[in-house]
Amino acid sequence: MTNKNSKTLAFFNGSYMSIDKVAISPFDRGFLLGDSIYEVVPVYRGKTLGGAQHYQRLMDGLKAIGIQSPYTLSDWAGICAPVLLADEEAQLLYLQVTRGNEQVRNHRFPIEASPTVLIFSIPFTSPIDKDYPGCAAHLQDDLRWQRCNIKSTSLMGNVLAYQQLHSDGVGNDEALLVRDGFVVEAPSSNLFMVKNGVIFTPGIDNILPGVTRALLIDIALNLAIEVREQAPSIEMLKRADEVWVSNSMEELKPIVSIDGQPIGLGVPGEIWRQLFAGYQQLKR
Numbered sequence: 001m002t003n004k005n006s007k008t009l010a011f012f013n014g015s016y017m018s019i020d021k022v023a024i025s026p027f028d029r030g031f032l033l034g035d036s037i038y039e040v041v042p043v044y045r046g047k048t049l050g051g052a053q054h055y056q057r058l059m060d061g062l063k064a065i066g067i068q069s070p071y072t073l074s075d076w077a078g079i080c081a082p083v084l085l086a087d088e089e090a091q092l093l094y095l096q097v098t099r100g101n102e103q104v105r106n107h108r109f110p111i112e113a114s115p116t117v118l119i120f121s122i123p124f125t126s127p128i129d130k131d132y133p134g135c136a137a138h139l140q141d142d143l144r145w146q147r148c149n150i151k152s153t154s155l156m157g158n159v160l161a162y163q164q165l166h167s168d169g170v171g172n173d174e175a176l177l178v179r180d181g182f183v184v185e186a187p188s189s190n191l192f193m194v195k196n197g198v199i200f201t202p203g204i205d206n207i208l209p210g211v212t213r214a215l216l217i218d219i220a221l222n223l224a225i226e227v228r229e230q231a232p233s234i235e236m237l238k239r240a241d242e243v244w245v246s247n248s249m250e251e252l253k254p255i256v257s258i259d260g261q262p263i264g265l266g267v268p269g270e271i272w273r274q275l276f277a278g279y280q281q282l283k284r
């Protein structure tokens, strides 16, 4: 997400203001400890895609880490509406709720603070279109914590995965994260593979329950394509006919090689093509 406009309107702790007027305390636990939850919602021509699911995931994350949400589930859409950019084809709405600030740096509880809430929106264009040639990927050990289902802003493991790609000279490629011999996720997207017409995607027990992932599963089922929620082993993934990763910004990005070995024919596959087309329909 890139902000090129200091006039962007933000919602900050109950008020709307220009984003350059937002003043976050140095004692905010989101800043000091990464003690916060965030959400990224894609918006097409002013309408959120999967908005209800994104707001629900935000509430689930807050509950999971014991932050009392200052707003109810049904409040979020109305609070976000004024920050949406007029006349943008596509934008990403960003929400972050921290545990707040206590004027002291302290790990321990109880915390006497009310949550900090920041919301703003940034224009975006998905880098993937139907002619996208595909992306190379590289397996990496999954260095992240054990509660990857929580969309926490503590993203060091995810950031280090991208830093590794960059320092290996392949900063635009994708990392695929391996846990106990199974490929579970990418640093900012969910994983899908296809073998013999069946789609496999890791179950959501300890990965982020991606909203795009859920939408794609629905599209596949509507097309009568079988979907199995199961993480592939490294061998199974490398022998896949198709692989792609999904998130709200890159939508579904085809992976055409893993560690230099071509996947399928080394080009985006037919099932990717069908799901990509189905996803474009949802944006209308």
Ligand SMILES: Cc1ncc(COP(=O)(O)O)c(C=O)c1O
Binding pocket: 040, 185, 186, 187, 188, 189, 190, 208, 209, 210, 211, 212, 213, 246, 247, 248, 249
């Ligand atoms: C680790 C991880 N997995 C999956 C996703 C995809 O989630 P969504 O489809 O809701 O954007 C994200 C999105 O940021 C992510 O960070």
